[in-house]
Amino acid sequence: MPELPEVEVTRRSVVDRITGARIEALRLGKPLRWPLGLQAQALQGRTVRDVRRRGKYLLMDLDQGLLMWHLGMSGSLAFAPPGQAPGPHDHADLVTNQGTLRLHDPRRFGAVIHVHSETDPRARKLLDGLGVEPLSPFFTPEGLHAGLQLRRSPIKSVLLAGDLVVGVGNIYASESLFLAGIRPTLAAQRISRPRAARLHAAIRTVLQQALDSGGSTLRDYRNGLGQTGHFQLQVKVYGRDGEPCDVCATPIRRIVQGQRATYYCPTCQKA
DNA sequence: AAAAGCCCCTGGATGC
DNA sequence: TGCATCCAGGGGCTTT
Structure with a gap:
């Protein structure tokens, strides 16, 4: 969570x-x-x-x-x-x-x-093995692209692993890839420099929006004051298997990668 | 060294 | 209503 x-x-x-x-x-x-x-x-x-x-x-x-x-x-x-x-x-x-x-x-x-x-x-x-903080100045499009070049795994799994960039869990990995228009199954090393830059921006945007919403509460999450978050109301793909994409109305698809669910729009996220 | 699988644990939703 | 099955926001550890 x-x-x-x-x-x-x-x-x-x-x-x-x-x-x-x-x-x-x-x-x-x-x-x-x-x-x-x-x-x-x-x-x-x-x-x-x-x-x-x-x-x-x-x-x-x-x-x-x-x-x-x-x-x-x-x-x-x-x-x-x-x-x-x-x-x-x-x-x-x-x-x-x-x-x-x-x-x-x-x-x-x-x-x-x-x-x-x-x-x-x-x-x-x-x-020691943790990656860069995504909201810090050390997270750059160039650095992300360079790191992705070294990985053959699907981009979704690379984001989740946390050794390149930290903090992007299962919800925000799917959401970031949707915003960037990148298919979660794409091998990380096949992501071009411009698309890595889009992904960099998307990760920051999604995490910042979630922060502004107090996070996501799917079931258990509460902040230190016992309050729930609201970002779950803004998700575009996560948990929306079969529902129409907000952008193009194509049904959102659910797949499994590394024993974790991934959600994406097959139309908006080409390869 | 990277990648893939396994496992920790409990509760809620779903289906028969 | 009762029971079995599946699923869940993470990540360390082991094996390949």
């Missing part, structure tokens, strides 16, 4: 309130994807300095150490109403003097990881 826009919306909705907070406890529920790393005890008394985002990871800088969060497929991170006990799908409570940040994650693909710093081997293992 949570792709770059959802993670970024979450970050923005919690950063002000959690920054400067003093951690009283980290209470864990059912096990998440990875073990915490250090002792939850070690977090007691630490102060939150900042919350950053790298790809789909939230990086919470502490006065000593770093807390990494991942929302997986079904996770959301939000302040719990005062006094409300954790439910069956609440698996981590960061209790602070400025409120309790609660990770709600029914499928438990999410993670909370405590490391000494970003250069900790455990952190590096997860962060």
Whole structure:
């Protein structure tokens, strides 16, 4: 679920309130994807300095150490109403003097990881292979084109892989390719320079529009204030199998690539 | 080194 | 209503 826009919306909705907070406890529920790393005890008394985002990871800088969060497929991170006990799908409570940040994650693909710093081997293992941030100045048409030249996989799979450009998940990969007019099955290396430039622009446009809409809520997603996103109301192809394309009325098609659903318009997205 | 598959887990929708 | 099946926004790990 949570792709770059959802993670970024979450970050923005919690950063002000959690920054400067003093951690009283980290209470864990059912096990998440990875073990915490250090002792939850070690977090007691630490102060939150900042919350950053790298790809789909939230990086919470502490006065000593770093807390990494991942929302997986079904996770959301939000302040719990005062006094409300954790439910069956609440698996981590960061209790602070400025409120309790609660990770709600029914499928438990999410993670909370405590490391000494970003250069900790455990952190590096997860962060080192990540691609460029699509909304940063380091994401350029030339760089994208050069990276695509090295890949023979279908462009949709390359976008999803996250080692070239981060944060583009299953919804936004389909949406970006639609906006760029590129067929998801096209081998990445066959994308010309001008089309790579269009794709570059499309990725930025789609992610920015999603950010402006507060992300997409298909089922579980909520921001740090418990609010849903609305970008799902603007999708052109994702989840619209058989419905007419907004542009040309051709029925939208659903295929499977790498065990994930892909949606596209066979008319608007030629090869 | 890149690419393809497998798997983690739970709940909701659909179909019989 | 009950049960089986399929599907889901991610991504690390293993194998080829």
